[in-house]
Amino acid sequence: MAIKAADMLIARRADTRARADFATWKMIAKLNGFSALPAEAQNFLEGYRQLLSKMNEADASEATIQLMYKSYYSEMGGTGVPPELPSRASEPVADSGNVTAFRRPAARPTPAASAPPAKPQLPVALIFMCLAVVYVSIRYYFR
DSSP: OOOOHHHHHHHHHHHHHHHHHHHHHHHHHHTTOGGGSOHHHHHHHHHHHHHHHHSOHHHHHHHHHHHHHHHHHHHTTOOSSOOOOOOOOOSOOOOOSOOOOOOOOOOOOOHHHHSOOOOOOOOHHHHHHHHHHHHHHHHHHTO
């Protein structure tokens, strides 16, 4: 049976939503907020707890996500049986070697140690007094 592109798009959205919702609900439940979750979330998490008694955590999580995925698929308007999506591997991502580790830059020498001593600058008050003398002498000269 051929799967329509629209159904595949719905399937991907439903899978993404199921994985995100499950992770969120699981975290809220761990933070003692189980009673604040909607009834649908509480039902899925209760099913997850029952599955935990029968299998390990990874398998129970994946089984619960698949149940949520099927529910979301039909809710989003998918027709027929939800298509099988490739399962997401829980294996660690292999190092591709294109990431550079952060290194602290070398310490820069202080400006006083590396540069020759700078010329001392004239104080602002001395400059102001010189300007005042020039202004007064120009005014006095043109009188």
